Amino acid sequence: MPGPSSFSRRPAPSTAGRLRSAIEGGRHSWATSLALHLLPGVPIVLAYLLLTGPLVxxxxxxPFLAWVLAMCLGLVPVQLGTxxxxxxxxxxxxxxxxxxAYADRPIxxxxxxxxxxxxxxxxFVAGSVAQPVDRVLQERVFAWLPWASEVSGTTGAFTGHAESKVVTTLAVSLILSGVLGPVTEELYFRGFLLPRLPAGRWxxxxxxxxxxxxxxWTPWQFFSRVLLFLPAVWCTWRGRDLRVSLWVHVIGNTTGQLLGLIAVTAGLASG
Structure with missing residues (x-):
């Protein structure tokens, strides 16, 4: 009679395999969910401090270009790579x-x-209402951040720079911050993390x-982001259709970048 060693055994899953199964599976634990939501922000800040900030x-x-590049380098490889x-x-x-998830297009x-x-x-309405609050928080609460005056894409951030460099910055931002970044974030945060949150209807x-x-990198925009994004996230979750938040995010970002680019090329915001 053959002994146990004569039978083939299925190899034990590797550490990477067990980690993949735990992350890809059903509901995440709160610890896993918090880590997967928050840790991807760290490479973006590090990319700015160590690479794109000094380069730009x-x-x-x-300086706004440094953040656009940092968000691309720290965001896309980490989130899309995951x-x-x-x-x-x-x-x-x-x-x-x-x-x-939410990719079956039910709507x-x-x-x-x-x-x-x-x-x-x-x-756009909520953004206009929240902008003064963002400015107050930025100037009075978070002014200690070394990049507090650099990360904004408002026209004041471009003062003193040649119009050609401002146009280049906004054109690059239109592609990276307008399309590539939002698409990646929506796939990761709404398509991957949202349906696995252990929070029920919340x-x-x-x-x-x-x-x-x-x-x-922009903590002063916390409340305005919640105000802007919550309706779209709720509709995505309720309708189980990722296209809702994806299109809202892309259209909102590209419109803002286009308006800035048009203002500069029309001579309204040149330094």
Whole structure:
């Protein structure tokens, strides 16, 4: 009779495999959820302090460009890389199916257009109302941050710089902060983290609050971000359709970048 050693045994999963299963699975624990929401903000700040900040200062471009590049270098590889790492399949294939939820497009086209349009209008109205509060918090509470006057993309941040450099900065920001960053964040925060939050019906509010906290570089915008994003996050969660928050985020960001670019090229905000 054959002994136990004669039977083939399934190899024990590696540490990476166990970690992948724990993260990709169903509900996250609170500790896992908090870590996955907040830790991705750290590489962005480090990228600015160690790489893009010194580089942009050396070439004489507006400091805002340093943050745009830092968000790209610290955001996309970490968040999108995590999703594709979790989506590893046998044979070396990568797939986001099973990792990113709310991708089945249950909301029909025209209702989706109406919801997105209304939410985009809300972001502009809410943003206008919240902007004075952001400014007060930035100047009176968070002025101690060394980059407090550099991270904003308002026209005042470009004073003293050549118009060509400002235009280049805003054009790069239009692509990176307007499209690439928001798409990555929505796939990660709304498609991956939101449905795994152990918060029940409070998941949209918790996800929005943690998403706002993850922006360590602009803590003065915490309340305004919650105000702007919560309706879109709730609609995404309620309708189980990732396109809602994705389109709202992309349209809101690109519109803001375009308005700044138009203002500069029209000579209204040149330094």
């Amino acid at each position: 200062r050396a070439i004489g471009y507006p 999703l594709f790492w979790l989506g590893a399949r046998p044979g070396g294939r990568r797939s986001l199916r099973g990792v990113v 029909r086209r025209w209702p989706l257009v109406g919801v997105v349009t209304g939410l985009v209008l809300w972001t 998941a949209p509010a918790v996800n929005t609050a943690l998403f706002s906290l993850y922006h360590f």
